[in-house]
Each structure stands twice: as C-alpha cells, then as structure tokens.
Amino acid sequence: MNAQEKPYIIVLGNEKGGTGKSTLSMHLIVHLLRLGFKVGSIDIDARQGTLSRYIENRRKYIEMNGKELPISTHHAILRSNLPTILDAQEEEKKKFLSCLSSLKDKDFILIDTPGNDTFLSQLSHSYADTLITPLNDSFIDLDMLARINSETREISGPSTYAEMVWEQKKHKLLRERTQFDWIVLRNRLSSIFAKNKEEMQFLLNKLAQRIGFRLASGFGERVIFRELFLQGLTLLDLQDVGIEMTLSHVAARQELRALLEMINLAPLIERLENVS
Ligand SMILES: Nc1ncnc2c1ncn2[C@@H]1O[C@H](COP(=O)(O)OP(=O)(O)OP(=O)(O)O)[C@@H](O)[C@H]1O
Numbered sequence: 313m314n315a316q317e318k319p320y321i322i323v324l325g326n327e328k329g330g331t332g333k334s335t336l337s338m339h340l341i342v343h344l345l346r347l348g349f350k351v352g353s354i355d356i357d358a359r360q361g362t363l364s365r366y367i368e369n370r371r372k373y374i375e376m377n378g379k380e381l382p383i384s385t386h387h388a389i390l391r392s393n394l395p396t397i398l399d400a401q402e403e404e405k406k407k408f409l410s411c412l413s414s415l416k417d418k419d420f421i422l423i424d425t426p427g428n429d430t431f432l433s434q435l436s437h438s439y440a441d442t443l444i445t446p447l448n449d450s451f452i453d454l455d456m457l458a459r460i461n462s463e464t465r466e467i468s469g470p471s472t473y474a475e476m477v478w479e480q481k482k483h484k485l486l487r488e489r490t491q492f493d494w495i496v497l498r499n500r501l502s503s504i505f506a507k508n509k510e511e512m513q514f515l516l517n518k519l520a521q522r523i524g525f526r527l528a529s530g531f532g533e534r535v536i537f538r539e540l541f542l543q544g545l546t547l548l549d550l551q552d553v554g555i556e557m558t559l560s561h562v563a564a565r566q567e568l569r570a571l572l573e574m575i576n577l578a579p580l581i582e583r584l585e586n587v588s
C-alpha cells in the first residue's frame with residue numbers, strides 16, 4: 313500500500329541536452345528508495361536510454377557483487393513508429409498511461425525526459441507534481457528559459473522551454489485542477505568565482521519571479537557524478553560498497569538532500585509512517 317492515493321510524480325526536464333537530468337534522476341531515485349519509499353522510474357528518452365542503462369548497470373552490479381542495494385521498478389518507453397502524427401501520439405499516450413498505471417502502487421515515480429522537444433516529453437511534464445530543471449551555468453542554457461537582451465541584460469520574455477512548461481501546466485490544471493511545482497537548479501557549478509556565475513544567479517532570481525519557478529541551490533562540478541555510471545552506483549551507495557567518502561562526496565550528498573528538502577517530503581513521510 314502506498315503512502316498516498318496516487319504516486320507523486322517527479323519529472324526531470326529541460327530541452328537542452330547534457331544538463332544532468334539522467335544523473336539527477338538516478339540520484340533522486342536512490343535517495344527516495346533509501347528513505348523507505350517505493351519508487352518507480354520511467355525513461356522516456358529510451359532511444360538514448362541513459363537512465364535505463366544506469367539502472368541495468370546497477371542490477372548487474374547487485375548480481376555480481378551480491379550486495380543488497382535498493383532499485384526502482386523501471387520502464388522505458390520508445391517513441392512510436394506509426395506513420396501519422398496523431399496515431400503515433402495516441403500510441404505513445406497509451407503506453408505512457410499504461411506505465412503510470414502499472415506503477416500505481418508506488419509512492420514516487422521519477423520520469424527522465426530527453427534533451428529535446430517530443431510529444432512524450434510534453435505529456436510527462438503535464439503529469440508532473442514537481443518538475444526539476446537542471447541547467448548548466450551558461451547563458452546558452454539560460455536561453456532555453458528566457459530571452460536576455462545582450463546589451464542591457466534585461467529579460468525580454470520567456471523562451472521555448474518555459475513556454476512549453478506553461479502550456480503543460482495549463483493541461484494539468486484542466487485535467488487535475490492543480491498545478492505543478494517547478495524547481496530550477498544550476499548544475500556543475502565551478503568553485504571559483506566568476507562574473508558569469510554571479511550574473512547567472514542575478515538573472516535566475518529575477519526570472520524565478522517572472523516565470524514562476526523556485527531556484528534550488530544547485531550542484532557543484534564533481535568528478536564522482538561521472539565515475540559511478542558503469543557500476544550503476546550513486547553517491548548514496550558509497551558507504552555500502554566500501555568506497556571511502558571524501559569531503560567532496562559529503563558536500564555533494566548535502567546538495568542532493570537540499571534539493572529533496574525543496575520537495576517538502578514531510579507530509580509524505582508522515583503518511584508513510586501512518587501506513588506502516
Ligand atoms: N554535478 C556534476 N559534476 C560533474 N559531472 C556531471 C554532473 N552532473 C552531470 N555530470 C555529467 O554530465 C554529463 C551529462 O549528464 P546527464 O547525461 O545526466 O545529462 P542529461 O541532461 O540527462 O543529458 P541528455 O539531455 O543527453 O539526456 C554526464 O557525463 C554526467 O556524468
């Protein structure tokens with residue numbers, strides 16, 4: 313029995329590629345599993361399949377090393393090959409809803425989306441309870457959220473991805489009479505001071521009010537995120553598999569915890585405790 317009536321859906325999305333969606337998806341999945349939640353995951357970027365392979369690597373690691381590591385119930389959805397757009401969309405929607413339905417006993421469903429605009433990605437956004445958008449600390453990434461005047465640094469308006477998010481918020485509102493929470497975070501932040509970094513912070517704070525998201529404190533550039541994929545491990549598994557924690561690992565774990573804290577888990581944990 314799950315802790316609430318329906319699973320809480322977290323979507324990792326950004327139409328810009330390579331911003332850390334799959335890496336963060338995997339870390340959030342393992343974090344939630346370790347808190348005692350039942351977690352399902354869906355990879356709608358199945359062609360690239362990073363999250364699916366990450367989870368497959370974890371499964372293999374568990375088998376080969378006999379370790380008891382928590383793992384999510386995972387599904388991948390491939391794009392339809394049907395020739396007409398309407399038929400393809402209908403087939404994709406059916407597959408998506410059937411995936412959600414098969415995970416209805418979970419507390420959380422994490423959905424990893426591709427770094428480009430697809431029907432499945434739009435659909436997933438409209439089902440989010442929380443949307444998390446990681447972006448790299450660069451004006452190129454910011455351009456997906458808003459148009460910035462290069463001379464005055466003024467925000468001249470929302471951009472493609474922000475508009476898509478608004479559109480999907482409307483769909484959710486019509487369907488469920490509720491909106492989703494949108495969290496944006498900067499990933500791979502360098503530890504050295506840079507003017508660019510300061511300017512990004514300033515613009516994102518302004519943008520947060522203008523287009524309606526909450527800004528999380530973000531993640532530093534940390535080698536460990538790139539090292540664990542092949543074994544299917546996350547920062548949260550290091551102690552269990554006998555890898556010594558460094559200060560950088562501890563800091564990264566703290567960043568992850570801070571992100572989860574923004575998703576106010578308290579009511580969900582309370583319900584979980586009442587159920588068990
Ligand atoms: N905080 C970080 N520090 C260092 N490397 C990172 C960090 N976050 C992600 N990476 C690395 O950045 C690369 C892109 O990450 P990831 O594949 O998770 O992005 P993505 O948004 O899912 O990409 P795509 O849009 O192609 O699906 C990977 O090599 C990953 O290991």
Ligand SMILES: [Mg+2]
Nearest residue numbers: 333334357362
């Ligand atoms: Mg990815």
